[in-house]
Amino acid sequence: MLSSLIPLQLPSRMQTHLWYILPNEVNNKSLLKHYTQLLSQHEKDSISGMQSDELNKKNALLARTLVRTTLARYHTNNNDNTVVDPRALKFKKNLYGKPEVDWEVDDTTTNHPKLQFNISHTDSLIACGVTLNAPVGIDVEDKTRKMRHDVLSLAKRFYSSEEVKFLSSVEDTESQRKEFIKLWTLKEAYVKALGKGFSASPFNTFSIIRSDAETYNLCDQAGEWKFRLLELAASSHYAAICIEGEDGQEAMNVIVHKTIPFVEDELISI
Amino acid sequence: MNHGSSRVHGTREQLTSLSATSLSCKAPSARSIGTSQAKPETVQKVSDIVREQLALSADTALTAESKFSALGADSLDPVEIVMALEEKFDISVEESDAQNITTIQETADLIEDLVQKKPAAQAS
Numbered sequence: 001m002l003s004s005l006i007p008l009q010l011p012s013r014m015q016t017h018l019w020y021i022l023p024n025e026v027n028n029k030s031l032l033k034h035y036t037q038l039l040s041q042h043e044k045d046s047i048s049g050m051q052s053d054e055l056n057k058k059n060a061l062l063a064r065t066l067v068r069t070t071l072a073r074y075h076t077n078n079n080d081n082t083v084v085d086p087r088a089l090k091f092k093k094n095l096y097g098k099p100e101v102d103w104e105v106d107d108t109t110t111n112h113p114k115l116q117f118n119i120s121h122t123d124s125l126i127a128c129g130v131t132l133n134a135p136v137g138i139d140v141e142d143k144t145r146k147m148r149h150d151v152l153s154l155a156k157r158f159y160s161s162e163e164v165k166f167l168s169s170v171e172d173t174e175s176q177r178k179e180f181i182k183l184w185t186l187k188e189a190y191v192k193a194l195g196k197g198f199s200a201s202p203f204n205t206f207s208i209i210r211s212d213a214e215t216y217n218l219c220d221q222a223g224e225w226k227f228r229l230l231e232l233a234a235s236s237h238y239a240a241i242c243i244e245g246e247d248g249q250e251a252m253n254v255i256v257h258k259t260i261p262f263v264e265d266e267l268i269s270i
Numbered sequence: 271m272n273h274g275s276s277r278v279h280g281t282r283e284q285l286t287s288l289s290a291t292s293l294s295c296k297a298p299s300a301r302s303i304g305t306s307q308a309k310p311e312t313v314q315k316v317s318d319i320v321r322e323q324l325a326l327s328a329d330t331a332l333t334a335e336s337k338f339s340a341l342g343a344d345s346l347d348p349v350e351i352v353m354a355l356e357e358k359f360d361i362s363v364e365e366s367d368a369q370n371i372t373t374i375q376e377t378a379d380l381i382e383d384l385v386q387k388k389p390a391a392q393a394s
Contacts, residue, residue, distance in 0.1 A: 202365035
């Protein structure tokens with residue numbers, strides 16, 4: 001018997017809630033069937049129509065489940081404070097194709113926090129970042145991911161000259177590979193937070209610089225974009241988060257949970 | 271912000287309006303990448319590179335409609351695929367296009383578009 005979804009407190013301003021699933025921990029067939037029942041018809045058709053193996057289909061199912069159940073948990077029914085039905089959520093895309101929640105303006109039976117979200121996945125980890133009123137972008141990568149091309153060639157081709165300069169200064173090949181991936185996730189997170197597609201901000205048009213061990217910033221930025229880079233799942237993955245802050249705001253605060261929807265949440269200290 | 275890519279977008283728009291008038295039976299493509307369907311041999315060459323980049327087994331079926339995300343690609347795979355294709359076809363892909371490819375067909379269309387734009391002496 002599955003537990004019902006537990007309501008969640010909203011993120012505060014300048015706070016990101018990061019939720020992730022490890023697909024290889026979710027194999028129970030009846031649980032996966034339950035997840036399938038939460039999806040819209042369009043989502044179900046999209047997954048069954050995927051020209052893909054079963055693992056990829058499972059991951060697509062888990063991604064949609066993570067988004068629906070997580071967002072639903074921040075959204076309660078006014079009469080009894082129960083979590084709204086994840087199936088009731090509607091989604092749309094902005095002008096540039098970024099997915100957003102489509103809140104129904106006339107519905108007075110539920111509360112309507114203006115949540116924003118972004119998802120990212122690899123074969124081995126699916127993540128969803130949630131904020132209140134702040135544009136957010138996230139990207140995750142397997143830390144051990146090897147590139148088929150030389151890392152500096154890739155950087156020279158796609159990154160800014162400042163970033164190439166930084167990567168060239170990293171002497172150890174393995175450290176250089178890791179720094180390349182860290183920068184990749186940060187740059188992806190920024191463009192996804194902007195929400196205008198990659199054409200609006202080609203990677204070689206902006207630089208992300210590390211100012212100390214944990215702080216990354218956008219060079220010459222208009223606006224207040226905040227970045228965090230984390231290591232998730234026993235340091236197997238890098239996760240970058242970017243949100244748009246307000247002038248004078250402090251750094252971003254992040255709360256991380258590993259989750260299996262309807263089964264358990266685990267608060268992760270970072 | 272660098273708007274250097276607008277020159278190429280202008281060229282693409284001209285090509286799109288030309289094909290819209292000369293090919294009245296073909297509906298305009300919703301995507302701006304590539305203005306016509308690529309030849310089967312280009313699709314095959316792209317598929318081979320995709321198969322190698324994503325380390326797919328020989329029995330994973332690939333069609334022109336195959337989406338990279340359905341094949342387990344992460345966000346880095348499209349740019350690596352583009353670099354491999356640039357080397358193979360001796361072309362140069364716009365940065366913004368490199369990250370916007372999502373299927374084998376889109377990639378093949380983009381490649382063929384760029385190969386056709388090369389000076390006649392180099393194209394083969």
